[in-house]
Amino acid sequence: MGTVARQTLLLILMFVVSGGLDHATANSPEAASAGVTMVDGIDMSKYHHYDDLLRLAETLKVQYPHLVDHYSVGKSVQGRELLVIRISENVAERSLTEPMFKFVANIHGDETVGRALMMFLAQYLVAQYGSNPRVTKLLNQTEIHLMPSMNPDGFEQAKVSFVV
Numbered sequence: 001m002g003t004v005a006r007q008t009l010l011l012i013l014m015f016v017v018s019g020g021l022d023h024a025t026a027n028s029p030e031a032a033s034a035g036v037t038m039v040d041g042i043d044m045s046k047y048h049h050y051d052d053l054l055r056l057a058e059t060l061k062v063q064y065p066h067l068v069d070h071y072s073v074g075k076s077v078q079g080r081e082l083l084v085i086r087i088s089e090n091v092a093e094r095s096l097t098e099p100m101f102k103f104v105a106n107i108h109g110d111e112t113v114g115r116a117l118m119m120f121l122a123q124y125l126v127a128q129y130g131s132n133p134r135v136t137k138l139l140n141q142t143e144i145h146l147m148p149s150m151n152p153d154g155f156e157q158a159k160v161s162f163v164v
């Protein structure tokens with residue numbers, strides 16, 4: 001099974017094991033002890049709050065300054081930044097013909113899996129650059145904009161339980 005497929009499967013598993021979105025449950029030791037922790041060096045054991053999201057973007061920018069930058073397209077109703085992580089080889093410069101892709105997740109507050117996938121994808125892309133030819137080629141030839149959360153206010157407020 002491919003790495004991305006494996007990660008997606010693990011995420012679905014994590015979601016089911018944690019009983020859907022309930023921050024208290026998803027971040028609990030039970031979720032971690034279900035065996036879903038580090039995949040390709042990425043911590044997949046829990047959902048991440050707004051502060052974690054900002055921290056991740058800044059950490060990636062500091063660790064991979066040639067690949068990562070981040071910006072905000074504005075603020076939410078409650079004043080949270082609408083963060084976008086930009087990933088590309090030589091991210092500071094863009095040739096006019098370089099295609100741009102934007103991925104937006106978590107448009108509704110309780111749509112949490114896409115948000116988590118965006119955060120994992122950002123980490124995956126930068127970690128694989130230079131060793132994984134497919135990722136290297138992708139970042140060499142495109143400029144990728146990941147917006148993990150269109151609705152950071154909704155995510156912080158969401159409390160949903162699923163019966164599985």
Ligand SMILES: *[C@@H]1O[C@H](CO)[C@@H](O)[C@H](O)[C@H]1NC(C)=O
Nearest residue numbers: 089133134136137138140141
């Ligand atoms: C990606 O770009 C770097 C820097 O320009 C270059 O050295 C490398 O060969 C490129 N790799 C691929 C797979 O395009």
